[in-house]
Amino acid sequence: MNRKAAILLSSTGISNLGDWIYFIPLNLLVYQMTDSAAAVAGLYIIRPLAGMMTSFWAGSLIDRYSQRNLMIGLDFARAILVLLLLTTPSLPVIYALVFVICMADAFYDPAASAYAVKLIPSESRQVFNSYKSLAWSGSFILGPALAGLLFMAGKPELAFAANALSFSLSGLLLFFLPSLEMKAHPPGKNFSLAVLASDWRMVMRYMKSARSVMAVYLLYSGLMMMAAALDSQEAVFSQEILGLSESAYGMLVSISGIGLLTGSVINRLAVNRLQPSALIGWGGMLIAGGYFIYSLSSSFLWAAAGFFILAFSMAFANTGIWTFYQNHVPSDIMGRVGSALGLLISLFQIVCVLGIGISGDWFPLRAVIVSGASAMILLSILLLAAVMKPPSAATKAMYAAEEGAN
8 A cells, every 4th residue: 555545544544533432422421411312313313414415515516626625624624613512511502513513524525535536546446445444443443442431531521622633633644645636627617506406417317327336335325324223222222121331332332343343354354355246245234134133132242243243244345335436436526426325325314313213212122123123134135136236337438428518
C-alpha cells in the first residue's frame, strides 16, 4: 500500500475510532434520561432522516468540487458539533445536534468513496478495502473498550471530546493528500435547480441501465439497515430479556469486536484469493445467521456466539461490497449515485427502525427481534442469488454517451 493510500486509511480509521467511542455512551445516556426503548431508537432514526435531507443535492456538489476539501471542512465542522454535545441538558437539543452531525456524515461518506476511487488504482482496491476493514474492526473493538474505561473512571464526557479530537486529526491528515480537482464538472459551472434536476435524470438512467449492480447494492444495504434496526434495541434486549448487566453487555460488544478483528485479519491474508461476489453473498448469509442465533439466545454464551459469527462475517462482506461498488459505478458520477442510493436506503432504514422500535413497545421484544432476524435471513438469500448473477460487461463503459448528453 502506497503513502497516499496509507494517509487516507489513517484519516478514516481515526475518525471511525472516535465514532465508536462516543456513540455507545450516547445510547446509554439517552436510555438513562428517558428509560424508553423508543427514545434510544430515535437516535437511529435521526441518521436516515438527515440522509434524506442531504441526498437530494449533496451528490451534485460532491461530483463538481474538490472532494478532499469537502471532507476536510466536514471533519472540522463535525468536531465542533460533537463538542457542543457536552453542553446539552435536554433530549431535544441532543437530537438536534446529532441530526446536524448525521447530515455531515451523509455528505462525507459519498465524498470519501468517490475520492478513494480516484486515489486508489482499480487493481489495488480490494487490498485497500481489506486494510480498511481491518482498520474499521480495530476501531470497533478499541472504541467501546475506551468508552467503557471512561465510564469506569466516571468521565463519560471525555468520549465526546475524544470524538471531536478524532475528527480534527482526520481533517489534518487530509491536507497531505492531493485535491484531485474535477475534470468532467469544473467548479465554475453554476449550481442550480436545473442542474440538480438534470443530475437526477442522469442518475435514474444509470440505475435503469445497471439493474444488476443496483439490485446487489440495495439488497446488501437492506440487510445492513435491518441489522441497524435490530441494533437500536440491542441494549434493551440484552438487559431486559437476557438479564445482562451493563458490564456484561459491554463484554458482549467487545466479543463482537474480537470477531470483527479476527475476520478482518483472515480477510486481509486471503483477500487476493477471494472474489467480491463470494465475499458479499456468503458473508451476508453468515451475518444474518449470526443475528438469528442472537435472537434465539437465552444466555450470554449463545448471544456471544451469535455476535462473534455476525461480526466475523461482516469483515468479509464489507470488503466485498466496497470493492463491488467501486468497480461498477463510474467515478465521475459516484457522488450523485451514492447520494441517490443514500436517499432510498434512508427511507428503508426509517421504516425498519420505526417498525422495530414501535413493535418493541407494543409486542414481546423477543418475538420482534426473532422476526427481524428472520427477515434478514430472507434478504441474505435474495442477495446471494443476485450477486452470483454476473453484471453486464458494459456496466462501466455504458455511461460515456449519457454523461456527454447531460
